[in-house]
Amino acid sequence: MQTPCRVCPLRSLPAFTKLEAGKVDFIQSLKSNHVYQDAGTWIIHAGQPSELFTLFSGWAARFKTLEDGRRQILNFMLPGDLLGLHASMFADALYDIVALTEVELCLFPRKRIWSLFQEAPELAFDLTWLGARDESLVDDNLLTVGVRSASESIAALILSLYRRADKLGMVNDKTLLFPLTQQHIADALGLSLVHTNKTLNKLRRLGMFDLEHGMLTLRNPHVLARIAKAFDADFAPRPLI
Amino acid sequence: MQTPCRVCPLRSLPAFTKLEAGKVDFIQSLKSNHVYQDAGTWIIHAGQPSELFTLFSGWAARFKTLEDGRRQILNFMLPGDLLGLHASMFADALYDIVALTEVELCLFPRKRIWSLFQEAPELAFDLTWLGARDESLVDDNLLTVGVRSASESIAALILSLYRRADKLGMVNDKTLLFPLTQQHIADALGLSLVHTNKTLNKLRRLGMFDLEHGMLTLRNPHVLARIAKAFDADFAPRPLI
DNA sequence: CGAAACGTTGATATCCTTCAACATGAGTGG
DNA sequence: CCACTCATGTTGAAGGATATCAACGTTTCG
Numbered sequence: 139m140q141t142p143c144r145v146c147p148l149r150s151l152p153a154f155t156k157l158e159a160g161k162v163d164f165i166q167s168l169k170s171n172h173v174y175q176d177a178g179t180w181i182i183h184a185g186q187p188s189e190l191f192t193l194f195s196g197w198a199a200r201f202k203t204l205e206d207g208r209r210q211i212l213n214f215m216l217p218g219d220l221l222g223l224h225a226s227m228f229a230d231a232l233y234d235i236v237a238l239t240e241v242e243l244c245l246f247p248r249k250r251i252w253s254l255f256q257e258a259p260e261l262a263f264d265l266t267w268l269g270a271r272d273e274s275l276v277d278d279n280l281l282t283v284g285v286r287s288a289s290e291s292i293a294a295l296i297l298s299l300y301r302r303a304d305k306l307g308m309v310n311d312k313t314l315l316f317p318l319t320q321q322h323i324a325d326a327l328g329l330s331l332v333h334t335n336k337t338l339n340k341l342r343r344l345g346m347f348d349l350e351h352g353m354l355t356l357r358n359p360h361v362l363a364r365i366a367k368a369f370d371a372d373f374a375p376r377p378l379i
Numbered sequence: 380m381q382t383p384c385r386v387c388p389l390r391s392l393p394a395f396t397k398l399e400a401g402k403v404d405f406i407q408s409l410k411s412n413h414v415y416q417d418a419g420t421w422i423i424h425a426g427q428p429s430e431l432f433t434l435f436s437g438w439a440a441r442f443k444t445l446e447d448g449r450r451q452i453l454n455f456m457l458p459g460d461l462l463g464l465h466a467s468m469f470a471d472a473l474y475d476i477v478a479l480t481e482v483e484l485c486l487f488p489r490k491r492i493w494s495l496f497q498e499a500p501e502l503a504f505d506l507t508w509l510g511a512r513d514e515s516l517v518d519d520n521l522l523t524v525g526v527r528s529a530s531e532s533i534a535a536l537i538l539s540l541y542r543r544a545d546k547l548g549m550v551n552d553k554t555l556l557f558p559l560t561q562q563h564i565a566d567a568l569g570l571s572l573v574h575t576n577k578t579l580n581k582l583r584r585l586g587m588f589d590l591e592h593g594m595l596t597l598r599n600p601h602v603l604a605r606i607a608k609a610f611d612a613d614f615a616p617r618p619l620i
Numbered sequence: 621c622g623a624a625a626c627g628t629t630g631a632t633a634t635c636c637t638t639c640a641a642c643a644t645g646a647g648t649g650g
Numbered sequence: 651c652c653a654c655t656c657a658t659g660t661t662g663a664a665g666g667a668t669a670t671c672a673a674c675g676t677t678t679c680g
Binding site for chain 3: 573574577578
């Protein structure tokens with residue numbers, strides 16, 4: 139059961155709302171397990187019933203696959219994100235979630251979700267809020283894939299991941315551990331691998347960022363934001379369940 | 380206040396779950412108004428606080444716009460769909476919703492959402508469930524825009540709208556009132572208007588469907604589904620709030 | 621040492637966009 | 651009732667962004 143939720147290191151980040159100790163304890167009472175998984179392993183399988191998780195550490199990707207194998211990454215998950223909220227409300231998950239790095243997961247059995255609605259309406263509200271935030275990330279990705287060019291798309295993706303990581307204290311000296319391969323980026327943006335590679339290098343040569351050996355360094359966030367035509371959609375601190 | 384919620388004609392459709400009369404009355408107590416709006420008018424404005432609606436009749440579209448004017452339709456709304464759940468949980472809406480036809484809306488003031496969580500956990504659960512279903516529609520659209528070709532995209536969109544409308548009893552003799560312009564379709568699929576037109580006509584000439592004068596007739600759903608590489612994601616009846 | 625995963629690069633092909641023009645029908649005001 | 655405009659749909663031609671194909675380099679790891 140690892141660290142008790144009261145002293146969860148995520149919770150003390152400014153990215154998350156403060157919560158009374160009693161409610162934190164209630165969350166802990168719902169948590170059934172603390173799980174470790176290796177990079178590349180499945181967290182949620184499309185077509186199968188799934189539990190609800192909070193990503194405690196590491197990166198994950200949620201995606202759908204067409205019968206012919208083409209795949210679309212719907213969004214990337216960073217620590218503090220909820221995994222499988224939708225999947226756990228339906229009979230079966232409609233998507234896969236895979237670990238991109240080693241991950242730690244807080245496991246909340248789907249059966250207990252209902253008791254959360256019954257006994258802790260504030261937390262139920264937070265859960266719904268988090269689902270809404272999730273969707274707004276997917277909305278942004280759909281906007282990107284639908285209207286942005288390859289350069290704009292990559293700029294927007296890099297920027298958005300950087301900002302999210304920054305709020306979680308994962309950025310040091312403008313640099314962050316970045317586990318995505320170019321294939322991941324291509325699958326998230328609906329681009330081919332080759333074109334992703336060329337566009338990535340173009341932006342790199344323009345001095346927008348460095349990206350090698352799994353390290354991303356932002357060199358010119360302002361111009362990158364101009365290229366991306368990105369908003370500054372800054373979310374207030376969010377609940378952590 | 381129009382028809383009382385107990386005799387709501389939507390609620391009796393097989394597409395929706397049955398609900399005890401008491402809960403229906405509670406929903407009605409949350410409803411503050413029954414609103415009519417003309418085609419082309421805004422229901423929710425990006426950047427402004429918004430209320431929560433149920434679309435009682437008509438079609439609507441949710442979209443985001445880049446500063447330079449490029450727009451992406453995120454999803455289309457049909458009767459029974461929830462409008463602005465996410466918008467009403469955040470300070471301001473992050474997207475616009477516009478009426479595509481004359482619409483009737485059931486208005487639920489955002490202030491009352493909280494009382495729903497406090498006093499009716501089952502309904503709060505339903506609300507979250509509906510939010511999850513919404514996101515799964517956006518997921519599907521992202522999959523379409525990301526990986527499908529123009530023909531596949533249009534096939535998938537037509538099919539998905541047809542199926543949703545069919546469950547609502549809006550289809551007669553394989554035909555349904557279809558208010559989308561080619562520009563709407565283009566904006567939803569991330570395609571240019573010209574290419575949308577040509578692709579649409581190609582599928583039409585292939586005998587997949589007829590589409591003129593705002594009427595859509597499906598001629599060959601099975602082949603269309605093959606072209607779309609579409610799943611048969613059939614949702615069970617859903618709650619109506 | 622060989623294989624597998626990941627990244628890189630050039631050449632060629634194609635899907636889709638853009639530009640431009642025209643057709644049609646509905647609505648509006650003279 | 652006609653002329654006009656505006657929204658929508660249609661079509662051809664040309665150009666560009668991105669995909670596909672193919673080959674090779676590097677690193678890691680068993």
